[in-house]
Amino acid sequence: MSNAPVDTGRRRFLTAATAVIGGAGAVAVAVPFVKSWNPSAKAKAAGAPVEVNISKLEPGQLIRVEWRGKPVWIVRRTDAVLAELPKIDADLRDPNSLEPQQPSYAQNPERSIKPEYFIAVGICTHLGCSPTYLPDSFGEQVEGVNSGFFCPCHGSKFDMAGRVFQGVPAPLNLVIPPHHYVDDNNVMIGLEQGEA
Template sequence: MSNVPVNNGRRRFLTAATAVVGGVGVAGAAVPFIASWNPSARAKAAGAPVEVNIGKIQPGQLIRAEWRGKPVYIVRRTEKTVSNLAKHDDQLRDPDSEKAQQPVYATNAYRSIKPEFLVALGVCTHLGCAPTHHAGDFDQFVEGVPNGFFCPCHGSKFDMAGRVFQGVPAPLNLVVPEHSYINDDTLLIGVAQGDA
């Protein structure tokens, strides 16, 4: 054995460098492992539930999510919008939502679990186009109705409950997907109310 003095600085550097390299290796192995817990693109496309944060949606605002490869419109309706829904029932093709385009728990005047929120597929029931949300200027399409959805492709019109107006190509109301609320700020699309 040699009598060479121990270089403690070098020893500490090598120990720290080894720890850093080992930590990077553990993180590199953990990321794909943790990512594997998320649903795959195939599972999402097949209908895996999708969580949406709705806590910051302002009254009158629409946000979009994607579920099963289709857009889902989530609108936080104002109190005025909710109270005005019944005022144009006589202009609608299916005002009471008798054709099953929504889950049983959403077969009501609002077509939703919570009157404040509309959750509907953003797919026109005529040919599958994407209707445009008009907030405050929808009365250019339907007199006296300030908010709604207009499909520019063929002129179909829907109110803020996703109900179709008479005299347009779309035969049915917008589809309301299965959904539930995890809490006040989180919507779960793809899982029925009561099953969550």
């Protein structure tokens, strides 16, 4: 053992330098780790609202857009389709859209803000298949009803307001996504009026 005097100044310097380098290393490791908790740009874009131009949508035509990875249908309904809606209420499970999954603006016979346009998530409420739009041949599924949506997976049927018929596997009407009209030609899917 040596009885040489201990250089306490050097010891303090080395201790401080080691602490600073260790702290910097901890920050260097922590920053990417904390950033990994934030959603990626792709994830942010997937949940972002979608603006759709509906000015060229013809009566009876359906267009599909993607919002949050789900298909959203926009259908321009004809006057004949709108006139047919109240006539089939007795055949429907929830004709007045009273189930709580509906926004307040979908609690009307058309289930829409503007009767002419029907906007819904195109996924069956039974097991998540995508129903088929039958604009002229739905009568083969439900007698006396010309247009509607038929789910080929398990046979669920929905009218042109996305209301589910009785006696099919689907328990609820099709989901109406949050949306609002930006102007006469554009609709914003994913945000209700006044949301930013």
